[in-house]
Amino acid sequence: MRAYATTDGLAVVDLVVAAGMFSREEAGFLPDELLPGDGGGTCLVEEAEDGQGLASVLFYRPEEAADRAYDLTMIAVRPDLQGDGRGAALMRHAEEDLRRRGQRLLVVRTSGTAQYDRTRAFYRSLGYAEHARIPDYWTDGDDLVLFTKRL
Ligand SMILES: CC(C)(COP(=O)(O)OP(=O)(O)OC[C@H]1O[C@@H](n2cnc3c(N)ncnc32)[C@H](O)[C@@H]1OP(=O)(O)O)[C@@H](O)C(=O)NCCC(=O)NCCS
Known part of the structure; x- marks a missing residue:
């Protein structure tokens, strides 16, 4: 898993379209949205072992008005790689990261x-x-x- 970079934009769009979350047109806002910015969000991607783009993407960001609460804004696993524990591992990663950072609550x-x-x-x-x-x-x-979920 590594931090999302500008060059991952198209691959993320391919992934979320394949996962049935957005149409290609709807997903147009994502490449910029996922970059680290004022919102304090964290976006991680995982390269597919077969070299065919990204296996997964994960994005979480603070709930600005709440005390130490985060929003799990996006999680997607490439359809042919689903059901194999990847999604659960991503969620555990986000939870552990936020626990370490003293956060209280994850909202989905x-x-x-x-x-x-x-x-x-x-x-x-x-x-x-x-x-x-x-x-x-x-x-x-x-x-x-x-x-x-309480962290
Ligand atoms: C939701 C998603 C991220 C889960 O990732 P995944 O890699 O498929 O999930 P996992 O293999 O880690 O499954 C974890 C648990 O989910 C549950 N689960 C998985 N497949 C299931 C199924 N077909 N029916 C019911 N529960 C299921 C099981 O409890 C499983 O635990 P187990 O492996 O001990 O049985 C993935 O399916 C996905 O990208 N879906 C499309 C996009 C989406 O819905 N994103 C979230 C938008 S809010």
């Missing part, structure tokens, strides 16, 4: 649609508790589901 916002059933099961399996659902948040028929 995801979707309530059937497409994200497995993603919600993934967070539950890692000890995240569902605390809220906001109907029609992402768009009509697509609820926000909010999980947190």
